[in-house]
Amino acid sequence: MRAGSPRLLREINDRAAIDALLRNGPLTRSELEGIIGLSKPATAQLLTRLEAQDIVRRDGLRGGGRGPRAQLWAVNGGLAHVAAVDLTPDSVDVAIADISGATLTEHHALMPKGTDVLAVFNEAMGKAASDANLQVSDLHHVVVGSPGAVDPATGQLGFAPHLPGWEGFDVVGRLHDMLGTSVTVENDVNLVALEEMITGRAVDVRDFVLVWPVDAVGSAVVINRVLLRGATGGAGEVDWMRVPDLSRQDTGIDRAGTRYGDLLSNSSVTKLARSHGISARHALGAVTKALSQGTAGREFLTDLARRIAVGVANVVSVVDPELVLLSGEVAQAGGSMLCELVAAELRRLVIPRTPVELALVAGHAVRAGAMHSALAVVREEVFGLPANDMLPPLHQIRR
Known part of the structure; x- marks a missing residue:
């Protein structure tokens, strides 16, 4: 020896x-x-x-x-601390945990329109850290889940016009300087896919696509247990695809093609629901009502499934995954019926007979994925534990 x-x-x-x-x-x-x-x-x-x-x-x-x-x-959990953040246009949702994974505190703050988003973010982080008897600079790593995608070459957030105040600068570098600790900004749907691999429906799945339909439309593509990112971090940004409207009811959408995100926006879905005699203020309410309204409800859900499937078909045709997962509040509300309808429409559009199932992780899925990512980074730094193969290569986009 x-x-x-x-x-x-x-x-x-x-x-x-x-x-x-x-x-x-x-x-x-x-x-x-x-x-x-x-x-x-x-x-x-x-x-x-x-x-x-x-x-x-x-x-x-x-x-x-x-x-x-x-x-x-x-x-000893006190050896290091991490924060996981779910950032949306309307709020900042923070959780702080020690290196053992024990949650020390949670804090939710609203993001009023027209405010200084960085100041609100910094204040929310400070409040969460204080509740955990820490300073923000005591945090060893922070993972922020947000709409859009960070370009690894510039640190700028793209594909996120619905997140005002966060574009046009090195968001990773700015947060690093402001918080005084290392930061990763990761796409929110990617983090949901990560959580599905760790605790959800995709624990034993190697290749899958996770789709967040309706309103903040997005997807994550996982190949051989690794998230596909793309050259500028924009892989999976299906919101920007141009697709036709295959729904039977004409709601004024250009049949030749429109942006997938516009086709599945809250306003577009509620308008589609009204064309079927279902009145609701938002897509979630429309889907919830449809499930209790017999034939009219099923016709609306079928039309909604057509809209969802036309975008999913493009991804399935290229990737040929084992599984498509639907995630998010509207998907959860639609449940197995919506999944079955999307699968049926998908079979009309593509050759692969890819099953469509409901994502298992609900609730704070983005924040949970961010927490697992943050813990993986810090446990590698403190203990030398290699990050699990299913975790994204976060070190590639850290500043």
Whole structure:
């Protein structure tokens, strides 16, 4: 055995133990021993070593009754902290967690029209950090999920005219300077796709397309468990595709072609709903009503599915994925019926018989994906744990 090998083996075993504790939460020595495959003495020495370095800490006892209670061990969460942000035209939604993944605080702030968006963002970050008894500069990494895409060459946010105040400058560099810590800005739908790979419907899927239909239209393309980004970061920005309107009802849309995002905007979908006798203030309400209105409701949903499918067909024709996932509030409201209708329309348009399913991750999906991304970056920096293959190469767009 070459010189230095024992040290290398210790480092490998240490990383394996830290990884096991991060994945499983607090463990007893014997539980950790079973996971990493070391002997009882070697595991005990490992824990002593990591405790001396303040990497792991004792975390209560497990057991009870007549038997002995075993000491639990956990990663010291205070070693580093991260923030995950879901940025929309209307709000800033922040969560802060320690390196173990434990959420310390959540903060939601509105983004009124005409305001200084950077000032509002900075104030929201400061409030969230304060609630977690931290300074913003204490955060080791911040991942911001936003509409549009960051050009890795310039740091500028593109494809996001509906996010006023955020275009025309190096947004990554500006946030880095303002917050005093490293920042990644990632497309929001890409982060939802990431979360689907980690905890959702795509855990065991290698190639898939995730589509966020209606209103803020977007998609993410995953090939061999890696997000497709494109030269300027704009891969998946289907909002800008020009497509025909295949719905049966004529609502004034140019039949020769219009922007996919315009075809599925809130106003366009509610207008389509009204043409079927369904009145609603927004697309979500229209879809919710349609599900309870029999034939008229199904006809509207079928027309909506035609509009969704015409854009999805373009992506499926090029990528030929295993699966198409529909995500977002409107997709969740439409549920399995909308998925079935989109799949049926898709089969009329393309040769692949790609299944269409509802994304599993709901709620704060963008923020959850941002949190997993931020934790992957910091755990690599602090512990030397390699980022999981499914995570996007965030270091390529960091400043």
